[in-house]
Amino acid sequence: MRILTTVLLAVALVFGSFTAQAGELQQSPISPKSTPKLKYPKVVLYSASWCPHCKAAKEYFTRNNIPFINRDVELDPAAMAEVTDKYKSQGVPLIVLGDDAVVLKGFSEARFEKAVEKLKKK
Template sequence: MRKIIATSLVLAVALAAGTGMAAEFPAAPQSKIDAKAPKQQQYPKIVLYSVAWCPHCKEAKEYFTSRDIPFINKDVELDDKAMEELTKKYKSQGVPVIVIGDKKVLKGFNPDMFEKAVKDFQKK
């Protein structure tokens, strides 16, 4: 029994320490990794005003996440300041509201409308 416990402890410590296996496989030079990486589209600052239970908010979050579009999510049920911004600054009682670059405001979510708004914003 002691032998099993001792063996288990040795294995656990070895796994926790990483066992040095990575040292046997040198990492690829950084320039080769960067050369193969696809160029990412530059997006302006995107803020999403949402609530957790809203299906359209969920669709927007999933769209942004699946396409690696950086965004700031402000849940208006959890954040009083976000609710105040939504109602006073953006004159909206509904969600989702998407603010692109502090200038373009979309009420509701539609992928085509979002992409068009981003392109229009980038042209300016």
Template sequence: MSYLATFLVALFLALPVAPALADQLPQSPLNAAPEAAIVYPKITLFSTSWCPHCKHAKEYFTKKNIPFINRDVEVDTEAMQLLTGKYQSQAVPVIVIGDDEVILRGFNEKKFEDALDKVKKK
């Protein structure tokens, strides 16, 4: 029992010293700059709800935190008109990247990343 009492007294006496020692330890600065956010060009995905390639594209964009606008051509008549008129396509997915409108038909991760890099470099 005396060992326990001695230990508790020693612990009690050491407590006021511990906060003083903590002040002497090196600290990381609190005002460290956050990492720069990645800036993406405007990305529009023309899709349907049942298309497996469209689903893959949506999942990929979401997983990579790539912002995109989804235009479901089955419920959005304006999107269908753009798809068939301006972009001359009867199939989905069609992905339009950036102001220069780089157009990808279908979805392939590598081709998308290559096109995205090309648009970002402009």
């Protein structure tokens, strides 16, 4: 019992020493000037769960930290109506950039990035 108490006391002292040192470390504040500018416009992806091109788009957006809104046309009747009526499309994926500034039917990384660059220049 005495050995256990000694070991626990030693561990507590060592742990306390590390936490005290960690508390002394200074962190620099985040400057609003150094925060990155928004790289991508608003991205809305109209998709379906069975669609391989939709899956590729989602994976690309996720892998590249591109924020996007996914609207599954099978689960959301309003999304299906927007695809067919507003955007006059019969297929997915359909990608809308900005406030309807660019509408891409289908998905390819190159076409997506080209559309984003074109939109940035406006």
